[in-house]
Amino acid sequence: MKTLYHSLSLLLIAAISSCGHTQREEAIQVEDTIPVTILSLQQLDAEETIEATGVFTTDDETLLGFKNGGVIQQIYVKEGDPIRKGQRLASVQATEIDAKVGQANIGLEKAERDYQRAQKLYRDSVATLEQLQNARSAWELAKRDIEAVQYNQQQLHIIAPVSGFVLARLANQGQVVGPGTPVLQVNGAGTHSWMLKVGVSDRQWARIQKGDLAEIETDALPDQKLQAVVSKKLEAMDPKSGTFSIYLDVKTPVNSKLAAGVFGKSRITVAQPTNTATPQISWEIPYEALVDAHSKQAYVFVTRDGKTATKQAVQLGEIGQHSVTVLSGLEHVQGVIVAGSPYLTEGSKIRVKP
Structure with missing residues (x-):
C-alpha cells in the first residue's frame, strides 16, 4: 500500500513540475515580446504654421501731444470716452504764448515805423539805399515772426484727428509737458x-x-x-x-x-523658402518617441516588419510645446514607435498594440 501511495505521489509531483515549467516558458516568451504603439508618419507639407x-x-492708433508744451490747463476726456473728429480734447495754458504774441506785435509796429522813416530819409537823400533795404528786411522779418507766434497760438489745444475712442490718458491737469510729449492715446475703432x-x-x-x-x-x-x-x-x-x-x-x-x-x-x-532647390521634407512626432536625445541629434525606434525594433538616428528641427519636428532620418519609414521605446534595444521583439 505504501508503495502504491509513493508511486502516485511521484506522478503528481512530476505532473505539477511539468505544468509549472510550461507556464514559465510561456511567461518568458511573453516577457521577451514587448508591446508597443506605432505612430504612422505623415510628412509635413511645404507649409508651416x-x-x-x-x-x-x-x-490709426495715435499718440497726441501739444506742439509747444507748457502747463496743461484742462483735459476734457477720460479713458474709454468716444470722440469725434475735430473735437477739442485738451488745452495748455496760454499765458506764455500770449506774451510772445504781444512782443511780436510790438516788434512789428517798431519795424514798420523804422521802414517808413527810412523811406522818407531816402527820398530826401539823407539815408542810403543800404539803410533803406535793411529797414525793409527788418520789417519783413517782423511780419514772419508774428505769423509764427500766431500759428503757435492756434496750437494750444489737442484736436481729435479721427472719430474713435480714448485708449489712454497719459498726463493730468496742471502737469508740465514738453513739445510732443504724449498726453492722450486714441484710435479710430469702428471706422478703420x-x-x-x-x-x-x-x-x-x-x-x-x-x-x-x-x-x-x-x-x-x-x-x-x-x-x-x-x-x-x-x-x-x-x-x-x-x-x-x-x-x-x-x-x-x-x-x-x-x-x-x-x-x-x-x-x-x-x-518653405522658394529659393531652395528641393522642398525640405520633415515629420512631426511626439516627445515620447525620442531616446538618447542630445541637442539636435536623437534616436527613435522604428519597425519595418512589425516584429522587431530598429534604432534609427534622426536630425531634429523646430521644438514645439508637445511635439518635435524631424528634418531627416525617417525617409522610407512608415511608422515610429511612440509607446514602449524605453524598454527596447536594437533588435528587440515587439508586439504592436492595436
Missing part, C-alpha cells in the same frame, strides 16, 4: 481696420513674410475665426519683451465691436 499671441489695435499685433522670435520673424495668411481666435468673438494677412514686420526688436512685432490685418468683417488691447491667438501659415 507658427502660433503667436498678441492684442488687437487699429491702423482692426489689426492683431503679435510678438515672435527672431527665427519665426525671419520665416514670416508680408502676405502670409493667418487665422485669429479671440474670446471676445467666441464663434468666429477671423481671417487675416501679414501686413507689416517691424525691423527692430522690442526691448521690453525681447520679441519682434508682426502686424496681422483682419480681413473678416467683424460683426461685434472689438476693443483695443483685447487678447487674440493667431496661427500664421508660412511657406
Whole structure:
C-alpha cells in the first residue's frame, strides 16, 4: 500500500513540475515580446504654421501731444470716452504764448515805423539805399515772426484727428509737458481696420513674410475665426519683451465691436523658402518617441516588419510645446514607435498594440 501511495505521489509531483515549467516558458516568451504603439508618419507639407499671441489695435492708433508744451490747463476726456473728429480734447495754458504774441506785435509796429522813416530819409537823400533795404528786411522779418507766434497760438489745444475712442490718458491737469510729449492715446475703432499685433522670435520673424495668411481666435468673438494677412514686420526688436512685432490685418468683417488691447491667438501659415532647390521634407512626432536625445541629434525606434525594433538616428528641427519636428532620418519609414521605446534595444521583439 505504501508503495502504491509513493508511486502516485511521484506522478503528481512530476505532473505539477511539468505544468509549472510550461507556464514559465510561456511567461518568458511573453516577457521577451514587448508591446508597443506605432505612430504612422505623415510628412509635413511645404507649409508651416507658427502660433503667436498678441492684442488687437487699429491702423490709426495715435499718440497726441501739444506742439509747444507748457502747463496743461484742462483735459476734457477720460479713458474709454468716444470722440469725434475735430473735437477739442485738451488745452495748455496760454499765458506764455500770449506774451510772445504781444512782443511780436510790438516788434512789428517798431519795424514798420523804422521802414517808413527810412523811406522818407531816402527820398530826401539823407539815408542810403543800404539803410533803406535793411529797414525793409527788418520789417519783413517782423511780419514772419508774428505769423509764427500766431500759428503757435492756434496750437494750444489737442484736436481729435479721427472719430474713435480714448485708449489712454497719459498726463493730468496742471502737469508740465514738453513739445510732443504724449498726453492722450486714441484710435479710430469702428471706422478703420482692426489689426492683431503679435510678438515672435527672431527665427519665426525671419520665416514670416508680408502676405502670409493667418487665422485669429479671440474670446471676445467666441464663434468666429477671423481671417487675416501679414501686413507689416517691424525691423527692430522690442526691448521690453525681447520679441519682434508682426502686424496681422483682419480681413473678416467683424460683426461685434472689438476693443483695443483685447487678447487674440493667431496661427500664421508660412511657406518653405522658394529659393531652395528641393522642398525640405520633415515629420512631426511626439516627445515620447525620442531616446538618447542630445541637442539636435536623437534616436527613435522604428519597425519595418512589425516584429522587431530598429534604432534609427534622426536630425531634429523646430521644438514645439508637445511635439518635435524631424528634418531627416525617417525617409522610407512608415511608422515610429511612440509607446514602449524605453524598454527596447536594437533588435528587440515587439508586439504592436492595436
